[in-house]
Amino acid sequence: MAKKFLSGDEAFAEGVRLARPQVISAYPITPQTIVVERLSEMVENGSLKSEFIHVESEHSALSCAIGASAVGARAFTATSSQGLLYMAECLPYASGGRFPIVMMNANRSTALPWNIYGDQRDSISQLDSGWIQAYAENAQEGLDFALMSYYIAEHKDVSTPFMVNLDGFVLTHTYETVDIPIQELADKFLPPYETDNKLDLENPKNMAFSAGPEHNYIFKYKEHKALLNAKKIIKDAEKRFADIFGRKYTGLLETYRTEDADYILITLGSIAGLCREIADKLRAKGKKTGVVRLRYLRPFPTEEIVTAVKNAKAVGVLEKDISFGSEGTVFTNVNSALFQGGIVIPSYNFIGGLGGKNISHEDIENIFYLIENGAERVNFVGIEGGD
Numbered sequence: 001m002a003k004k005f006l007s008g009d010e011a012f013a014e015g016v017r018l019a020r021p022q023v024i025s026a027y028p029i030t031p032q033t034i035v036v037e038r039l040s041e042m043v044e045n046g047s048l049k050s051e052f053i054h055v056e057s058e059h060s061a062l063s064c065a066i067g068a069s070a071v072g073a074r075a076f077t078a079t080s081s082q083g084l085l086y087m088a089e090c091l092p093y094a095s096g097g098r099f100p101i102v103m104m105n106a107n108r109s110t111a112l113p114w115n116i117y118g119d120q121r122d123s124i125s126q127l128d129s130g131w132i133q134a135y136a137e138n139a140q141e142g143l144d145f146a147l148m149s150y151y152i153a154e155h156k157d158v159s160t161p162f163m164v165n166l167d168g169f170v171l172t173h174t175y176e177t178v179d180i181p182i183q184e185l186a187d188k189f190l191p192p193y194e195t196d197n198k199l200d201l202e203n204p205k206n207m208a209f210s211a212g213p214e215h216n217y218i219f220k221y222k223e224h225k226a227l228l229n230a231k232k233i234i235k236d237a238e239k240r241f242a243d244i245f246g247r248k249y250t251g252l253l254e255t256y257r258t259e260d261a262d263y264i265l266i267t268l269g270s271i272a273g274l275c276r277e278i279a280d281k282l283r284a285k286g287k288k289t290g291v292v293r294l295r296y297l298r299p300f301p302t303e304e305i306v307t308a309v310k311n312a313k314a315v316g317v318l319e320k321d322i323s324f325g326s327e328g329t330v331f332t333n334v335n336s337a338l339f340q341g342g343i344v345i346p347s348y349n350f351i352g353g354l355g356g357k358n359i360s361h362e363d364i365e366n367i368f369y370l371i372e373n374g375a376e377r378v379n380f381v382g383i384e385g386g387d
Contacts, residue, residue, distance in 0.1 A: 015146025095130025117356020306341030
């Protein structure tokens with residue numbers, strides 16, 4: 001492996017290069033642009049053999065990737081924020097057609113007010129589109145997701161598109177040292193893409209057709225089952241990845257000091273590192289605190305959350321998202337998991353980081369204090385009294 005000092009965008013581009021996509025459809029949008037810029041350079045200098053297609057919009061970018069996947073090509077695209085929302089019409093086409101496209105999304109706030117900084121409202125708004133959704137904590141995990149996402153998405157028991165999310169600017173434009181696998185090991189991990197779900201003149205078939213009430217729900221049921229099947233394939237992919245590259249991952253979620261924790265904070269993305277740091281600080285003061293980082297929101301880790309928090313006295317969910325007029329969408333999902341698992345403990349929602357607003361050490365300490373001592377059901381971090 002080679003070590004390089006890269007931004008999250010550049011690291012992800014290196015992971016895509018190692019995956020050898022045959023078609024890349026590109027439309028730039030901040031803070032995703034660097035990914036497709038680097039990939040265009042790789043195609044130009046010959047380090048990546050791929051058709052690099054400049055399209056006129058994000059809608060066209062995903063439409064192009066769907067077309068490529070429909071003829072059996074490994075396809076990649078990337079987007080962010082309003083670009084993802086412009087693609088929204090195409091997302092269920094990709095999942096309903098069972099096209100295992102990989103897309104990197106640079107998490108960024110959505111308008112209005114216009115804002116280029118990072119929160120997770122863009123991707124979380126699309127949780128019901130039928131795509132696998134993963135959230136990286138750092139550049140290394142982003143690179144590794146780029147490889148693993150293809151393995152998972154293209155597995156015959158899954159055959160579902162995969163969205164990898166990196167926090168805008170915090171990850172996409174922050175530099176760190178990453179290990180880049182050699183191509184031979186990447187090829188060993190990820191074989192060439194083969195599928196029967198493609199247009200083929202030798203074996204003609206009907207694709208992307210209409211289906212009435214008698215049959216439509218069967219296709220939707222199979223789509224749902226494929227996402228559930230992904231839970232096992234994610235574990236298989238991570239074991240294979242560890243065997244070949246030596247880096248280990250923990251499935252749908254990652255736990256930190258939760259075994260004996262009284263108070264647990266559940267979160268996702270790059271903020272998890274600060275949450276763990278504060279948990280350690282509070283542990284030194286005698287508080288039994290722990291952290292759960294959600295690595296995937298689809299498929300959702302229901303059973304894993306129940307196992308992680310079953311001995312806790314209370315939990316909080318910190319997310320960079322809000323379903324206006326209700327609560328954070330991640331909080332809704334976590335509470336469903338607690339109910340299904342018979343876990344009856346106080347749970348509190350903390351909405352932070354909207355529009356890129358900084359979440360400080362003091363904010364996290366106060367969140368743990370409120371988890372222990374009680375809070376409003378939904379709390380906006382940094383806004384006293386919620387006004």
